[in-house]
Amino acid sequence: MTTDTPLERTNSIEQVRYPCSIAAMQSVAAIPRAIPITHCGPGCADKQFVNTAMYNAWQGAGYGGGAVVPSTNASEREVVFGGVDRLRELIAASQKVLDADLFVVLTGCIPDLVGDDVAAVVREFQGAETPVAFAETGGFRGNNFTGHEIVAKAIIDQIVAPHDGPRQPGLVNVWSLLPYHNPFWRGDLAEIKRLLEGAGLTVNILFGHHSAGLAEWRRIPEAQFNLVLSPWLGLDIARHLERRTGQPFLHVPLLPIGAKASAELIRAVVAFAGLDPAPAEAFIAAEESLYYKYLEDFTTFYAEYWWGLPARFAVLADSTYALALTSFLVNQLGLIPALQIVTDNPPEEHRPGIEAAFAAIADDVAVPVVFEEDSHRIHQAVRATDFGHKPPILFGTTWERDLAKGMRSPIVEVTFPTTYEVVLSRAYVGYRGALTLLEKIYSTIVSASA
Incomplete structure (x- = not known):
């Protein structure tokens, strides 16, 4: 990034790129047959659902999510007198009416500020037919990344029983x-599970349609190890499990997109698990053979350069996708990274590790990264960047559409909010996802050139 003057600093965040921590209700909804119960002000739960799951790729409500999740809709009365009675009634009614395997109570700002003893209320339902956990997720505690880790640890501590027996070799929990929040999470997790199973592992994927739901969560302590597949999200959960159960964990910061990263992940996990590498190598060989056949078909278009393809790119995304996309675009396509902005406001202690991962993108490429969450400043940075004589391709959000139009740049929406995409099972991860991503990138470029 090149700019002669410092970027203007404001006291507010314009065009936010994440909701508050109670949006982790969507993490609960992502567990099959789990239902969130929100103890918060009226409208809070609806806003989190609409922002995270509707205007973000129109993903839908799932089994237990949506705008009609049980909520106390706390009012002035609950502020003055407390809301525990209302919460107790709501949990009891939910147990009676709703068919679920797990309920998780999430608190908003009002009960967290007035000091409602939610833990005491939830303990009253310990013997209920459907287990109930609770998580304190008032908005001032952080964003939905923070809330996600709070919720996961709450379920582990309150619902998952300790395991004193031997661990199952080759069983891995994936975080x-x-x-x-990631519009492609369903398809991406399915592909991650496929890759790991192809390498000979048994996988607790924990979220999405390929998870066994609560039964899978109960097996968490039986796993040989935990796999954290992101620059930082899930690390706190894995460390918590290490302290609680003694489970080791493997941290792989790079979400794999394409053949190179996928093979590296598989080999790292197989080595960590101590598995026979032969089945994994056979799986890699079969996947790469098919993958490169498709790429061979693609090379005619790519080599001819008919459409004046962009040589430089900018990624404005959460740390997981920003790192994964940058690595794929540099190493697979040979594009030049001009600007990388991480937008998920990762905790300060994780930022040096993220910077180091970007610095090691390729043997001869080190990519500086900017941490910024305010769209006004992000767009200032994009406008101040020298992309050369040709408009770059932007990987960002709906907030960048007008910016891209003014720059005559093609744009691919890859993270929250993604309003102009409808996503069901699409994946950009792994071997299969990388081919889908290539189709999306270059279809966008060709369309913009028409």
Whole structure:
């Protein structure tokens, strides 16, 4: 990034790129047959659902999510007198009416500020037919990335029983993408599970349609190890499990897109698990053979350069996708990274590790990264960047559409909010996802050139 003057600093965040921590209700909704119960002000739950799951790729409500999740809709009365009675009634009614395997109570700002003893209320339902956990997720505690980790640890501590027996060799718990916030989480997690199973592992994927739901969560302590597949999200969960159960964890910061990263992930996990590498190598060989056949078909278009393809790119996304996309575009396509902005406001202690991962993108390419969450400043940075004589391709959000139009740049929406995409099972991860991503990138470029 090149600019002669410092970027203007404001006291507010313009065009936010994440909701508050109670949006982790969507992490609960991502567990099959789990239902969130929100103890918060009227409208809070509806806004989190609409922002995270509707205007963000129109993902839908799932089994237990949506705008009609049980909520106390706390009012002035609950502020003055407390809301525990209302919460107790709501949990009891939910147990009676709703068919679920797990309920998780999430608190908003009002009960967290007035000091409602939610833990005491939830303990009253310990013997209920459907288990109930609770998580304190008032908005001042952080964003939905923070809330996601709070919720996961709450379920583990309150619902998952300790395991004193031997661990199952080759069983792995995966902690990776943030459900719903990442529009492609369903397809990506399915592909991650496929890759790991192809390598000979048994996988607790924990979220999405390929998870066994609560039964899978109960097996968490039986796993040989935990896999954290992101620059930082899930690390706190894995460390918590290490302290609680003694489970080791493997941290792989790079979400794999394409053949190179996928093979590196598989080999790292197989080595960590101590598995026979032969089945994994056979799987890699079969996947790469098919992958490169498709790429061979693609090379005619790519080599001819008919459409004046962009040589430089900018990624404005959460840390997981920003790192993964940059690595794929540099190493697979040979594009030049001009600007990389991480937008998920990762905790300060994780930022040096993220910077180091970007610095090691390729043997001869080190990519500086900017941490910024305010769209006004992000757009200032894009406008101040020298992209050369040709408009770059932007990987960002709906907030960048007008910016891209003014720059005559093609744009691919890859993270929250993604309003102009409808996503069901699409994946950009792994071997299959990389081919889909290539189709999306160059279809966008060709369309913009028409």
